[in-house]
Amino acid sequence: MRIAVVDDEYYSRMALVEMLQKDFPDARIDQYDDGIPAWDTIKYDPGVDLVITDIRLIAMDGINLAERIHGRYPDIQILFQTGDSVEKLQQMGLQPERCLMKPVIRKELKEKIDHLSDLPEFEIKVTEKEVKIPQAVVKKHAGFLKRMFH
Template sequence: MEEALARILLAEDDHSLRNFLAVALQRAGHEVRAVDDGLAAADALEQGGFDLLLADVVMPGLDGIELARRAGKQYPNIKIMFITGFAAVAMSARSAPPKGARVLSKPFHLRELVGQVESFLAA
């Protein structure tokens, strides 16, 4: 079995979207741990070893911005990418994403997501 290209923690509260994203990333060769909210993602982060946190901005329990802040403090080398349909609202100055984070606005094509993830990981 081939080694995964990257270990990705996917935090998305929409069940269908989470499954589509996880499958697309797995087919591209990545190892994906998919969880349904920010609190579950924070728990998964405790185990470490992730190359990328791919998180929705608006989630129950713990939003993606706070999750990313925690991840960045705990693992300074983790890359952070947000997927959101509310970019303009969620990315206000008060809740600015961590430095170096990327934002992919919904709707997007799965190929676009995979391409964005791979270029971000390669950067």
């Protein structure tokens, strides 16, 4: 098994890697501190079986990373780790069953990985968001915006 761990918090990432090494000693574990280097590797080397990613990362967040991976390689399993509540996860369109709450508990991590095939099919339910354009931008690009939206 090959697992990619993506977390910008060093100690959180290392704790997760240590748990994985104890419970899955034969696994190859790749580590990334952001979604961009993880995606840059996975898109050209899709031999990863599982990606465990934090939701909130610096440059490319875990949701964006998961969408890209699933869009190109739907067989790669994805788990999220987060400090957010179940309600917040549902608001973000995430399946709570695919999430590990921080701090991650070793027993829960092992159970999720052992039962990946029992999890619902991966999906992110995107909801429409209102976009507010600053007035200065509207004035500067009024002609363009009129053509685009009228």
